């Protein structure tokens with residue numbers, strides 16, 4: 001192992017100076033370096049970003065002291081949760097435990113991080129324990145701004161009106177409501193202003209709900225999307241799918257057409273914008289998001305509620321030695337979203353942060369980062385498509401490569417090829433999911 | 443001294459890493475999200491890529507970059523890499539051990555697949571594990587679902603697949619044999 005590490009370090013830097021190895025080099029004065037003088041890294045949040053970071057820290061340098069703090073014993077994936085709501089996927093397949101990370105030597109603590117002392121470099125846990133760190137990785141995902149839709153509350157979300165935008169019991173609750181619907185009824189989805197996690201998520205959900213109706217003799221049901229935004233991810237691909245598979249069933253109301261929901265009345269099941277009332281039999285409010293609470297409380301977020309980071313390393317621009325990855329960050333130069341808030345992006349950012357942390361511990365320059373993202377969506381059985389993003393560093397900046405990436409073709413020269421393309425991506429979506437779950441948790 | 447235990451561990455990503463290969467390793471780490479650690483996929487519709495022949499990998503990756511070959515997703519990725527990076531990645535993955543994921547199938551399907559694989563044997567070897575040249579992939583223990591989808595590409599006239607002979611052979615298969623032959627190769631340990 002030490003040979004490998006030495007090789008790694010040698011190539012990290014163009015200089016020929018051999019630097020000391022990670023595990024032996026206690027950074028920043030060494031006081032917080034732990035009993036054996038190892039670098040101590042605490043990761044908060046064991047979702048796609050945090051679990052990947054913890055795993056790759058250990059994989060790239062087994063000598064590091066890595067602790068993962070996660071509040072739930074079982075992770076439930078948002079990717080493919082829309083397919084569970086429609087009955088096309090199984091809830092069990094969304095779940096992962098933390099045994100894999102423990103076997104790799106990650107110290108997993110099921111606890112809640114309640115405060116970070118950035119100056120003193122420690123994290124306070126709900127149980128009362130305090131963890132000292134040399135480096136902190138935060139990947140707490142998102143939390144909701146319930147105030148963004150007057151009348152919608154966390155209590156409603158946990159009982160009668162699940163948002164199901166954090167997978168878990170609410171996913172099953174929404175599935176049950178869908179299954180209880182009668183033919184001819186209306187399912188309303190309200191989409192918050194961007195950025196929100198999984199840019200294509202609400203529209204994939206609309207497709208999956210329509211698929212459920214279509215395959216369960218409820219073809220007169222309607223899906224109404226009340227959107228705060230004027231466009232959406234993979235719009236051409238979704239609209240084509242809707243026309244083809246669910247003609248007349250899905251209606252999209254843009255923000256400019258009065259789609260932005262600002263209040264909700266749970267008694268009458270009515271979501272309202274300043275211009276329209278959307279009454280549904282099931283109303284699925286997706287509240288506006290901001291960075292995970294712990295990141296907000298630590299003062300890492302900008303005035304819009306998202307954490308700004310050094311684009312090339314994922315280190316917070318507010319506090320040294322804190323790295324923020326995943327949905328909590330704003331990262332990259334695409335309008336509204338920066339880089340999309342996806343599981344794949346969280347995974348790729350975590351790997352970049354790990355490379356940068358290990359380089360920093362060893363006093364060498366961070367390796368050149370490379371970010372790749374792919375969001376697959378399944379609109380109907382055998383009908384999947386994707387969007388790909390490639391980001392690279394150029395002159396110290398993060399650039400979205402417009403020659404690569406982009407969405408799946410909307411039209412193709414030949415009908416048989418288009419069908420094949422959609423079939424392949426509906427299958428690759430599942431293969432991607434299994435591999436990324438293993439990449440983070442196994 | 444590579445024991446079967448070590449191979450099993452490699453499949454799970456526990457094997458010790460080859461020496462750090464510089465920036466190529468940083469790039470390769472991003473492939474894991476779809477192709478598995480060390481290029482051993484755990485998702486049946488996604489291919490394992492670790493240990494495939496270098497020339498074969500290079501062919502595909504460069505053909506995708508230059509749009510000479512159809513893909514559903516991969517081509518949109520590879521336009522963001524330089525040719526030198528793609529060649530280095532091909533070399534990197536080719537050096538890894540091929541870890542067949544042996545999949546079960548019923549006897550009838552296996553017999554049907556074996557019979558249908560007659561015309562494939564000259565190039566892929568009797569069980570898919572001994573390709574006759576460096577531009578031919580291993581099929582033993584590759585995912586059946588993935589190979590089935592791959593055969594659909596070769597059999598769709600409008601999909602640009604430059605290898606004429608492989609395409610010709612794929613098209614000659616009876617529709618009913620496609621899945622069986624994929625399952626036959628997927629079941630082979632060697």
Ligand SMILES: Cc1cc2nc3c(=O)[nH]c(=O)nc-3n(C[C@H](O)[C@H](O)[C@H](O)COP(=O)(O)OP(=O)(O)OC[C@H]3O[C@@H](n4cnc5c(N)ncnc54)[C@H](O)[C@@H]3O)c2cc1C
Nearest residue numbers: 045047048049071078079113141198326327341342343344
């Ligand atoms: C319906 C839906 C569909 C989606 N589909 C896709 C898809 O197909 N592809 C894709 O790439 N992405 C998809 N996404 C997006 C994806 O789920 C997120 O982008 C991804 O989960 C982000 O990872 P993360 O690590 O930032 O956050 P998460 O995965 O949410 O992880 C955060 C973790 O931190 C824990 N945590 C938070 N605060 C604390 C604390 N203080 N103490 C302890 N633990 C804490 C939480 O319990 C959680 O486990 C989808 C999202 C939704 C809602």
